[in-house]
Amino acid sequence: MKIVTSVVxxxxxxxxxxxxxxxxxxxxxxxxxxxxxxxxLSIAGEHADCTVMSVFVNPTQFGPDEDYLKYPRTxxxxxxxxxxxxxxxxxAPPVEEMYPPGHRTSVSVSGITERLCGASRPTHFRxxxxxVLKLFNIVNPHVAIFxxxxxxxxTVIKRMVVDLHCPTRVIVGPIVREDDGLALSSRNGYxxxxxxxxxxxxxxxxxNAEALFAGGERHADVLRDAVxxxxxxxxxxDPEYVEIVDQLTLEPLSLITSSALLAIACRMxxxxxxxxxxxxxxxxx
Amino acid sequence: MKIVTSVVxxxxxxxxxxxxxxxxxxxxxxxxxxxxxxxxLSIAGEHADCTVMSVFVNPTQFGPDEDYLKYPRTxxxxxxxxxxxxxxxxxAPPVEEMYPPGHRTSVSVSGITERLCGASRPTHFRxxxxxVLKLFNIVNPHVAIFxxxxxxxxTVIKRMVVDLHCPTRVIVGPIVREDDGLALSSRNGYxxxxxxxxxxxxxxxxxNAEALFAGGERHADVLRDAVxxxxxxxxxxDPEYVEIVDQLTLEPLSLITSSALLAIACRMxxxxxxxxxxxxxxxxx
Numbered sequence: 001m002k003i004v005t006s007v008v009x010x011x012x013x014x015x016x017x018x019x020x021x022x023x024x025x026x027x028x029x030x031x032x033x034x035x036x037x038x039x040x041l042s043i044a045g046e047h048a049d050c051t052v053m054s055v056f057v058n059p060t061q062f063g064p065d066e067d068y069l070k071y072p073r074t075x076x077x078x079x080x081x082x083x084x085x086x087x088x089x090x091x092a093p094p095v096e097e098m099y100p101p102g103h104r105t106s107v108s109v110s111g112i113t114e115r116l117c118g119a120s121r122p123t124h125f126r127x128x129x130x131x132v133l134k135l136f137n138i139v140n141p142h143v144a145i146f147x148x149x150x151x152x153x154x155t156v157i158k159r160m161v162v163d164l165h166c167p168t169r170v171i172v173g174p175i176v177r178e179d180d181g182l183a184l185s186s187r188n189g190y191x192x193x194x195x196x197x198x199x200x201x202x203x204x205x206x207x208n209a210e211a212l213f214a215g216g217e218r219h220a221d222v223l224r225d226a227v228x229x230x231x232x233x234x235x236x237x238d239p240e241y242v243e244i245v246d247q248l249t250l251e252p253l254s255l256i257t258s259s260a261l262l263a264i265a266c267r268m269x270x271x272x273x274x275x276x277x278x279x280x281x282x283x284x285x
Numbered sequence: 286m287k288i289v290t291s292v293v294x295x296x297x298x299x300x301x302x303x304x305x306x307x308x309x310x311x312x313x314x315x316x317x318x319x320x321x322x323x324x325x326l327s328i329a330g331e332h333a334d335c336t337v338m339s340v341f342v343n344p345t346q347f348g349p350d351e352d353y354l355k356y357p358r359t360x361x362x363x364x365x366x367x368x369x370x371x372x373x374x375x376x377a378p379p380v381e382e383m384y385p386p387g388h389r390t391s392v393s394v395s396g397i398t399e400r401l402c403g404a405s406r407p408t409h410f411r412x413x414x415x416x417v418l419k420l421f422n423i424v425n426p427h428v429a430i431f432x433x434x435x436x437x438x439x440t441v442i443k444r445m446v447v448d449l450h451c452p453t454r455v456i457v458g459p460i461v462r463e464d465d466g467l468a469l470s471s472r473n474g475y476x477x478x479x480x481x482x483x484x485x486x487x488x489x490x491x492x493n494a495e496a497l498f499a500g501g502e503r504h505a506d507v508l509r510d511a512v513x514x515x516x517x518x519x520x521x522x523d524p525e526y527v528e529i530v531d532q533l534t535l536e537p538l539s540l541i542t543s544s545a546l547l548a549i550a551c552r553m554x555x556x557x558x559x560x561x562x563x564x565x566x567x568x569x570x
Contacts, residue, residue: 007450102534104396105414105448110389129390137450163390165292165422249387 001083003090007097007138013089014052014139023048026141026168028132031055031092032072032186036176038085040145043173045086047143053082054135055092059099060106061127072186091139098134106130109156109163112250116152116243116263117276128153129160136168143169147176149183151261151278155250175277177203183277190273198234199275202266205230205242206279209262213281218256220244223281227264240265240274247280259283286368288375292382292423298374299337299424308333311426311453313417316340316377317357317471321461323370325430328458330371332428338367339420340377344384345391346412357471376424383419391415394441394448397535401437401528401548402561413438414445421453428454432461434468436548436563440535460562462488468562475558483519484560487551490515491564494547498566503541505529508566512549525550525559532565544568 004010025048027040044051055078062068082090106126113125146154154172161170176184181203205227212226224242231237244253247261259282266275289295310333312325329336347353367375391411398410431439439457446455461469466488490512509527516522529538532546544567551560
């Protein structure tokens with residue numbers, strides 16, 4: 001595995017791979033890699049002969065009161081994990097390479113970024129779309145793989161790719177979970193033992209809604225209550241939102257006629273860790 | 286010359302040209318072509334073996350009270366002119382191809398878009414950078430040629446290209462003028478005969494400042510007054526701004542130590558036509 005930290009070198013290397021006939025896949029990450037990230041590398045490998053994983057804790061997608069400084073940085077372990085998972089190129093630029101002095105450009109998707117996570121993180125998705133477009137222009141990948149846990153992010157990036165005619169196909173890989181159902185996240189390490197013990201209630205709540213949906217329930221308020229009731233079993237879980245929305249427009253649905261995204265964000269009360277999770281109701285598997 | 290109206294067809298055609306080894310140049314225009322545009326095609330031809338001119342009156346760069354609907358549309362004449370000037374591909378997509386329903390993405394450059402023309406046209410440059418990035422992704426040109434008359438536009442696009450790592454080199458072609466000095470513009474056709482008669486005062490004012498600069502004058506207020514005084518000879522010319530700024534940051538300068546951009550925008554009082562012009566003071570020719 002080659003480790004690249006220079007933007008110019010990454011551009012040259014990707015160009016050489018591409019002009020040599022390789023199919024390139026990009027897996028953008030913020031590092032602190034877990035099995036979820038590695039599963040995306042595995043998907044990348046199915047679609048490409050050259051897989052690039054970016055490891056970049058992107059400052060522009062953190063709000064002023066968020067965890068940019070304390071976000072876990074585990075570069076050596078990330079390198080070992082990525083290499084073991086078959087990564088060909090690990091791209092880890094320093095912040096000054098990605099945002100040199102005088103940087104003034106941003107990419108925004110309106111509307112669908114203002115709901116769900118965007119309601120409490122108003123500048124988050126602008127940071128995400130900006131850095132993803134930069135990474136796309138640097139690597140120029142044929143395909144890019146994102147995780148389904150960040151469901152809104154995947155929807156926003158797909159929208160950007162269509163709107164800006166980016167020549168990259170977006171693939172969304174499924175959520176990877178712990179044995180007890182907790183969705184893998186680099187932020188799970190922030191949880192106190194007590195929070196960690198009750199965090200699987202989030203996934204269990206989603207499962208209850210799935211079961212009701214499978215039994216024919218189509219009313220969003222009933223399904224949302226199923227999630228909220230499960231989370232309410234622990235006072236350590238403070239739901240920020242539980243929403244049922246159209247997967248493309250992210251508009252709230254009151255009645256599900258075909259498929260829908262059921263998404264939840266919680267604040268854990270001891271560590272203030274923010275966890276998200278989701279499931280697709282009625283989607284073709 | 287091939288005329289393409291479909292985005293998908295343009296993407297395919299450009300990709301075929303590029304993979305066949307051609308160097309592609311793009312000249313983005315809003316049509317109503319004049320000799321200024323054609324001079325950019327000629328520059329394009331010096332750098333590429335396949336020249337693409339886009340003709341697209343971009344709605345997102347017009348403000349709600351601006352001239353989007355009445356902007357001159359002269360498609361048949363544009364096709365003849367572009368072909369005569371050696372254009373290989375004319376790309377003229379309909380608005381619904383460029384902005385289909387659900388389009389939500391925009392590209393912004395902050396700071397340098399808020400001064401000069403941006404002060405009176407707050408959403409203009411966001412529309413410009415958005416459509417230019419879309420055109421770049423559709424055509425994927427090696428070089429793109431813009432006119433120097435829109436000096437702020439050229440600065441903003443260069444900033445975007447650097448910030449987003451666009452794989453396109455930006456070249457700025459010199460202003461082309463009528464014999465009496467008036468900078469060519471698709472909007473000159475809006476002028477009343479009386480306005481047209483006095484419009485060259487704008488360029489003459491810039492020339493007066495150039496002469497003072499050549500004589501050693503470095504105070505911005507003196508140089509700006511030279512422009513304003515010339516324009517004041519006609520009450521039909523209402524200057525919106527006369528500014529001397531750093532060419533990259535567009536920050537106002539009070540004393541010119543090396544080079545500077547002297548830019549002017551005027552509103553003509555009979556037709557309400559907005560004209561812009563500029564010159565570089567102290568730039569290496």
